[in-house]
Amino acid sequence: MPFVAELFEPASDEEVRDALLSHGPVAIRGLGTKDLFGCPVESDREISTLGIKGIVEWSPEDLVVVVRAGTPVTELQSELASKGQCIPLPSASDAATEFTAGKPGTVGGLVSANLPTRWDSVSRGVRYWVLGVRAVLADGRIARAGSKAVKNVAGYDSQKLFIGAWGTMGVLTEVIFRTFPIARFSGEPECIERIGDWSPGRRPVIARVPRVSLAGASLRLNSGGVVDHSEGTLWTDYSKKLQSYVEKSGGWILCAGMGRSNFPIHGPQTDLMCALKQRIDPHRKINPGRLGVF
Numbered sequence: 001m002p003f004v005a006e007l008f009e010p011a012s013d014e015e016v017r018d019a020l021l022s023h024g025p026v027a028i029r030g031l032g033t034k035d036l037f038g039c040p041v042e043s044d045r046e047i048s049t050l051g052i053k054g055i056v057e058w059s060p061e062d063l064v065v066v067v068r069a070g071t072p073v074t075e076l077q078s079e080l081a082s083k084g085q086c087i088p089l090p091s092a093s094d095a096a097t098e099f100t101a102g103k104p105g106t107v108g109g110l111v112s113a114n115l116p117t118r119w120d121s122v123s124r125g126v127r128y129w130v131l132g133v134r135a136v137l138a139d140g141r142i143a144r145a146g147s148k149a150v151k152n153v154a155g156y157d158s159q160k161l162f163i164g165a166w167g168t169m170g171v172l173t174e175v176i177f178r179t180f181p182i183a184r185f186s187g188e189p190e191c192i193e194r195i196g197d198w199s200p201g202r203r204p205v206i207a208r209v210p211r212v213s214l215a216g217a218s219l220r221l222n223s224g225g226v227v228d229h230s231e232g233t234l235w236t237d238y239s240k241k242l243q244s245y246v247e248k249s250g251g252w253i254l255c256a257g258m259g260r261s262n263f264p265i266h267g268p269q270t271d272l273m274c275a276l277k278q279r280i281d282p283h284r285k286i287n288p289g290r291l292g293v294f
């Protein structure tokens, strides 16, 4: 756990804004289960999102839930389960590909990390389930993007800016999710293959490779793993030969362990992301350094 010299524990958007405007840069943290991925934030001031919790609104008949971003994922899932619904993550007892399943995190962390799940072939991944967000931006503005309508109106899907941004674009305070019937997510998707008796070891990785390269990548697994043949995703342990194979095939690899070399942000997307950050948070107030590139 990183050293924290000053801790803010806001319970509302306004308190998040006050913390952001008070002075210097801040780190955003939910339950910290993804601390072992990415780069350290260059600040010892922290905003904990854990006070921003609870379900705001849920229409089971419309399959839409509005939830505050500090809500633990397990709390959301157990509430949705009471009416046979879920957001499509593996269950706690079946979450071998979730490296931190013993320590479930928050809704905001889930959206910000945007990691693959074993149900992506059926549910199309986090980017598809998030219909909208509310976020506090670095200059204190409270922004809304998207809506509760599953069929969205014309315009930019600005909520996607925050998905997979690892907290660098703003502090999420609310997320609107599409919910799914639990019945669609029992057992294991057909495209999942388990190789060996694998559970995440000392240095787990998630790798994405073009599907044509997947067989080659699978052969390079050290100690077994889980392969999603539909999405080209591998969950396994680190090995140099896997890393170089994935990189040569034009894929990416996210390794547990701090530092830029473990984090798959490079290539043409980097310039676009830096330009967006410059526009939204020019003074690098929120999570500076977290992505390694800004």
Ligand SMILES: Cc1cc2nc3c(=O)[nH]c(=O)nc-3n(C[C@H](O)[C@H](O)[C@H](O)COP(=O)(O)OP(=O)(O)OC[C@H]3O[C@@H](n4cnc5c(N)ncnc54)[C@H](O)[C@@H]3O)c2cc1C
Binding pocket: 027, 028, 029, 030, 031, 032, 033, 034, 035, 049, 069, 070, 073, 074, 089, 090, 091, 092, 093, 095, 097, 098, 100, 101, 103, 104, 105, 106, 107, 108, 109, 110, 111, 112, 113, 114, 115, 116, 117, 118, 166, 167, 168, 170, 171, 172, 173, 287, 290
């Ligand atoms: C049973 C189970 C199975 C799961 N399976 C999967 C799975 O297959 N794939 C998957 O991806 N996840 C899965 N999850 C979810 C995952 O474990 C965590 O919920 C989430 O990824 C991390 O949450 P956290 O609060 O620990 O994030 P943290 O480690 O606190 O934060 C992660 C990143 O997000 C940023 N962040 C956190 N909160 C906010 C916010 N409110 N606004 C802006 N930035 C923020 C942080 O700055 C950091 O960069 C599963 C959860 C459960 C309970």
